[in-house]
Amino acid sequence: MTDRTIVLGSRGSALALWQTNYIASILKRAVPQYTYRIEVIKTMGDKIHDVALSRIGGKGLFTKELERALLEGRVDLCVHSMKDMPTVLPEGLCIAGVPERACPLDVLVAPDQGTTIDSLPAGSRVATGSLRRAAQLRRLRPDIETCEIRGNVDTRIKRVMSGEFDAAVMAAAGIERLGMNEAIASHIPAKTMIPAAGQGVIALETRADDDSARSLCQAITDTKTLRDVSAERFILAALEGGCQVPMGVYAYKTSDDMVEIDSFVSAIDGSNFLRAQGSGSIATIQSIAEQVRDDLVAQGAREVLAQARGDVQ
Numbered sequence: 001m002t003d004r005t006i007v008l009g010s011r012g013s014a015l016a017l018w019q020t021n022y023i024a025s026i027l028k029r030a031v032p033q034y035t036y037r038i039e040v041i042k043t044m045g046d047k048i049h050d051v052a053l054s055r056i057g058g059k060g061l062f063t064k065e066l067e068r069a070l071l072e073g074r075v076d077l078c079v080h081s082m083k084d085m086p087t088v089l090p091e092g093l094c095i096a097g098v099p100e101r102a103c104p105l106d107v108l109v110a111p112d113q114g115t116t117i118d119s120l121p122a123g124s125r126v127a128t129g130s131l132r133r134a135a136q137l138r139r140l141r142p143d144i145e146t147c148e149i150r151g152n153v154d155t156r157i158k159r160v161m162s163g164e165f166d167a168a169v170m171a172a173a174g175i176e177r178l179g180m181n182e183a184i185a186s187h188i189p190a191k192t193m194i195p196a197a198g199q200g201v202i203a204l205e206t207r208a209d210d211d212s213a214r215s216l217c218q219a220i221t222d223t224k225t226l227r228d229v230s231a232e233r234f235i236l237a238a239l240e241g242g243c244q245v246p247m248g249v250y251a252y253k254t255s256d257d258m259v260e261i262d263s264f265v266s267a268i269d270g271s272n273f274l275r276a277q278g279s280g281s282i283a284t285i286q287s288i289a290e291q292v293r294d295d296l297v298a299q300g301a302r303e304v305l306a307q308a309r310g311d312v313q
Contacts (some may be wrong), residue, residue: 005035006216009066009075012040013152015174017020019202020079022177023220026099030219039075041065070205076213078205081174082198082229086096086235089205096206097217101225102173104200104250106133106193109160109175110167110185117188118143124166127156133169135246136193138270157183168312169193171202188217194248194264194275197232197241201225227282228252228259231289235263238293239301245308246270248293250283259285261292265301268308274299 006027010020017038024036043065062084069075080093082098089095108115117140126141127149128134134146147165149156153174160168160183167185175184204220206213210212226250241247249263260279266272276295280290 007075008038009069009078018177023079026220031235080200080203082203083196085203088200094208095203096214096227097204097221098201099220100222102200104195106169106188107171107172107184108167108186109183115185127165127168131246132248135266135270190250195250197236198229201229231285234289235293244307261288263292272304274301
């Protein structure tokens with residue numbers, strides 16, 4: 001037995017704390033000899049609520065302060081939403097593990113159950129804080145108004161239910177983790193709206209030289225989730241994707257031994273929409289990811305994303 005306390009770094013939002021408490025609970029079951037404590041750290045992304053994420057600029061809006069605490073030894077591991085994680089981490093840090101993925105889909109939040117993107121009346125005001133979602137919305141329904149929204153999950157839901165917007169597109173995982181499922185009018189199929197790389201995945205970040213913390217994370221890692229999200233982030237990194245550009249990547253199993261990767265990039269207004277797909281055996285997932293990357297590059301993805309980055313500076 002040991003009396004060592006493992007300190008988990010977390011943002012202070014309800015969702016971030018849910019995720020960190022969840023990680024602490026499964027760590028306690030898997031490695032009960034340690035004590036686990038949560039340290040709340042405010043990030044730049046938490047401090048700015050009235051500016052679109054795409055316009056704040058820079059990477060690591062929700063991770064830098066947590067990573068500083070990790071590098072300084074104030075925390076032993078950090079709990080993040082994987083889709084917030086830059087593809088290049090600070091020197092000395094690593095993603096040490098991921099638990100099983102929650103639902104990766106986007107959902108439509110609306111007052112009336114059963115409302116779908118297709119059934120929204122023309123002129124509806126649909127809110128999102130994501131360039132990826134906005135670009136796909138504009139392509140799917142050019143006759144609706146896509147509006148900017150920021151804030152925590154409960155805040156965004158309240159703004160829709162109060163009538164400020166007719167609907168919002170949000171991540172299923174966050175809403176379901178907070179037990180607010182009644183706000184979900186409908187799930188949006190991944191073929192209709194391709195999720196963000198790592199959507200629904202919790203990332204565990206540690207110091208690369210902290211063998212004990214890395215071992216803890218590996219003890220609760222789901223290998224299938226790690227396989228899929230690694231392929232998604234490979235494509236994201238190859239195209240320098242992130243929240244500043246409209247891009248989605250989703251890897252998923254189609255049968256016991258087959259996997260498919262679906263990805264897109266587009267202009268911010270939903271035009272110049274480039275899509276690439278690849279499939280094959282799970283054992284060849286890295287080759288499939290490389291194929292999807294090459295397909296997007298051949299279609300001009302780097303040029304489209306460079307233009308998108310220029311539009312949001």
